[in-house]
Amino acid sequence: MEMLTLSHVAKSFGSKQVLRDVSFSVPEHTVFGFVGQNGAGKTTAMKLILGLLDADGGEISVNGRPVRYGNTPTNQYVGYLPDVPEFYDYMTPEEYLCFCGEIAGMPKGERKSRSRELLRLVGLEQDNRRIKGFSRGMKQRLGIAQALFCRPRLLICDEPTSALDPVGRRELLDILVNVKEQTTVLFSTHILSDVEHICDEIAFLHEGNIVLQGPLEKVRRKRRDTGVELELARTEEVKFLLSEFPFLELSGSNRILLKEAKKLPDVLRLIADRNLAILRLERQEAALEDLFLEVVGK
Amino acid sequence: MRAFLKKEWMEWVRTGRFFLVLLIFALFGIMNPAIAKLTPWMMEALSDSLAKTGIVTTEVTVDAFTSWTQFYKNIPMGAIVFVLLGSGIFPQEYQKGTLIPVVTRGLSRKKIAAAKSLMLLFIWTLSYLLCFGITYGYNAYFWDNGIAKSLFFAGFACWLFGIWLVALLVFFSAVSANSPQALLGTGGIVAACYLLGMIPRVSRYLPTKLLEGMPLLQGISEPGDYSACLAAALGMSLVCLGLAAVCFERRRL
Numbered sequence: 001m002e003m004l005t006l007s008h009v010a011k012s013f014g015s016k017q018v019l020r021d022v023s024f025s026v027p028e029h030t031v032f033g034f035v036g037q038n039g040a041g042k043t044t045a046m047k048l049i050l051g052l053l054d055a056d057g058g059e060i061s062v063n064g065r066p067v068r069y070g071n072t073p074t075n076q077y078v079g080y081l082p083d084v085p086e087f088y089d090y091m092t093p094e095e096y097l098c099f100c101g102e103i104a105g106m107p108k109g110e111r112k113s114r115s116r117e118l119l120r121l122v123g124l125e126q127d128n129r130r131i132k133g134f135s136r137g138m139k140q141r142l143g144i145a146q147a148l149f150c151r152p153r154l155l156i157c158d159e160p161t162s163a164l165d166p167v168g169r170r171e172l173l174d175i176l177v178n179v180k181e182q183t184t185v186l187f188s189t190h191i192l193s194d195v196e197h198i199c200d201e202i203a204f205l206h207e208g209n210i211v212l213q214g215p216l217e218k219v220r221r222k223r224r225d226t227g228v229e230l231e232l233a234r235t236e237e238v239k240f241l242l243s244e245f246p247f248l249e250l251s252g253s254n255r256i257l258l259k260e261a262k263k264l265p266d267v268l269r270l271i272a273d274r275n276l277a278i279l280r281l282e283r284q285e286a287a288l289e290d291l292f293l294e295v296v297g298k
Numbered sequence: 299m300r301a302f303l304k305k306e307w308m309e310w311v312r313t314g315r316f317f318l319v320l321l322i323f324a325l326f327g328i329m330n331p332a333i334a335k336l337t338p339w340m341m342e343a344l345s346d347s348l349a350k351t352g353i354v355t356t357e358v359t360v361d362a363f364t365s366w367t368q369f370y371k372n373i374p375m376g377a378i379v380f381v382l383l384g385s386g387i388f389p390q391e392y393q394k395g396t397l398i399p400v401v402t403r404g405l406s407r408k409k410i411a412a413a414k415s416l417m418l419l420f421i422w423t424l425s426y427l428l429c430f431g432i433t434y435g436y437n438a439y440f441w442d443n444g445i446a447k448s449l450f451f452a453g454f455a456c457w458l459f460g461i462w463l464v465a466l467l468v469f470f471s472a473v474s475a476n477s478p479q480a481l482l483g484t485g486g487i488v489a490a491c492y493l494l495g496m497i498p499r500v501s502r503y504l505p506t507k508l509l510e511g512m513p514l515l516q517g518i519s520e521p522g523d524y525s526a527c528l529a530a531a532l533g534m535s536l537v538c539l540g541l542a543a544v545c546f547e548r549r550r551l
């Protein structure tokens with residue numbers, strides 16, 4: 001079943017069209033990565049899903065129910081971690097979590113135990129002072145605890161790892177993977193290696209449209225025949241190959257790049273015939289980063 | 299809503315604003331009779347030097363009226379402090395985005411606005427009672443409150459002025475992006491009422507008239523003379539609170 005569906009969503013601020021025609025859907029129990037440049041509109045899209053902004057057009061539904069601007073009932077299924085989480089400075093983390101639970105109508109005993117459990121999960125159980133002195137990373141940890149507090153069906157995280165140290169990032173990614181059993185995760189990020197590690201599906205947002213979308217494997221496969229790199233021992237043999245096959249490119253000293261993988265057998269045949277000395281033959285890894293650069297046209 | 303009220307209460311107490319406002323109103327409450335008590339003594343101390351310049355001071359008599367006059371002079375000051383401390387209730391949350399987790403957790407915006415208004419009403423009432431009570435107590439101890447007519451009606455009118463102020467504050471605070479804007483809006487309306495009050499025919503309909511307690515105490519005016527401004531203040535308060543709820547409902551957080 002689809003946990004979240006956006007169809008033909010558009011949004012502009014004044015004359016600036018941020019989202020043109022955004023459609024995608026997130027199946028239940030997946031980790032969905034949402035990628036795009038700075039200012040692509042990721043945060044805007046998330047705020048639309050939460051009913052914090054009014055869409056100009058299109059429809060959004062969460063768990064099969066439509067999202068309305070203002071007080072949307074669909075928010076009962078959603079946990080949200082904002083890009084720069086802010087809390088009431090004068091509360092302690094535990095008080096803040098209990099406050100969140102009380103708003104959501106959780107009974108008192110459960111609030112206490114749940115807030116302890118989550119503070120332990122995000123590694124803040126030692127910091128029972130007021131939030132005022134917290135660093136950005138600590139606030140982000142508290143933010144994730146707050147978002148998970150009411151066991152949401154859909155967890156929306158806006159750049160959850162942006163302020164975290166390497167260990168914290170690893171831990172957070174583990175948390176996201178672990179909660180996949182109970183919830184569905186939608187998160188935005190700039191760190192493509194995070195996406196490669198934990199996402200089941202991804203969507204690229206560019207110039208207001210979803211330009212690329214699907215299961216991670218499928219998206220990657222699009223670039224499977226990206227190319228092969230050859231490294232030879234002798235420079236004159238490199239020159240010889242280049243003159244024989246004009247479609248080859250020099251990519252470094254004694255290194256040749258073959259862009260069209262289907263021509264590989266021809267090249268290899270010649271190498272075998274002439275008994276050329278190759279040091280290395282490598283299929284280039286289809287990195288998301290290349291894909292990203294290709295998508296944004298740079 | 300109870301959770302949010304508790305949070306508001308915690309905010310007022312832990313940021314120290316609650317005790318600050320109580321302290322200031324208590325100080326005003328003590329100052330009113332104290333100044334009255336000290337007036338004759340000061341006059342005496344000054345009379346020698348005044349006599350040299352040719353001004354002859356006569357024996358001044360102080361009574362409860364002197365102290366109540368001080369009270370009605372000081373209440374506007376207290377109100378200003380109160381408005382200053384309360385102007386951030388919405389803008390601070392807008393600027394930090396702290397209402398977003400609350401709203402996305404399903405607490406209706408009406409309840410948020412109601413909780414904030416209730417808290418302001420409660421704090422105004424408490425601090426006003428404190429100031430009024432202290433002045434009343436000292437006056438009864440030093441002099442006699444019995445000479446003042448309609449004392450409690452005048453006190454009620456003045457309290458209602460505060461309620462009107464709270465309603466204005468809630469409205470302007472809910473629609474403003476920052477506290478100075480909220481202050482400007484609230485201050486602007488009050489100043490406009492003061493200016494309009496210069497026109498005799500209009501003045502009896504203005505909520506600012508509620509602050510004029512002395513004529514009531516001296517028996518120059520009757521409670522009945524205040525019915526128009528009472529009604530105006532109540533009506534305006536309801537309109538302001540209603541508008542605040544509507545605007546807050548539509549506001550981008």
Ligand SMILES: Nc1ncnc2c1ncn2[C@@H]1O[C@H](COP(=O)(O)OP(=O)(O)OP(=O)(O)O)[C@@H](O)[C@H]1O
Nearest residue numbers: 013016018036037038039040041042043044045083
């Ligand atoms: N309230 C607003 N008023 C006007 N323009 C806005 C507003 N919010 C966002 N924008 C504009 O919308 C565009 C998209 O912003 P958004 O915050 O959604 O980007 P993003 O993808 O989250 O970027 P980042 O990766 O930097 O977080 C930006 O050009 C921004 O200037």
Ligand SMILES: [Mg+2]
Nearest residue numbers: 042043083158
């Ligand atoms: Mg963003």
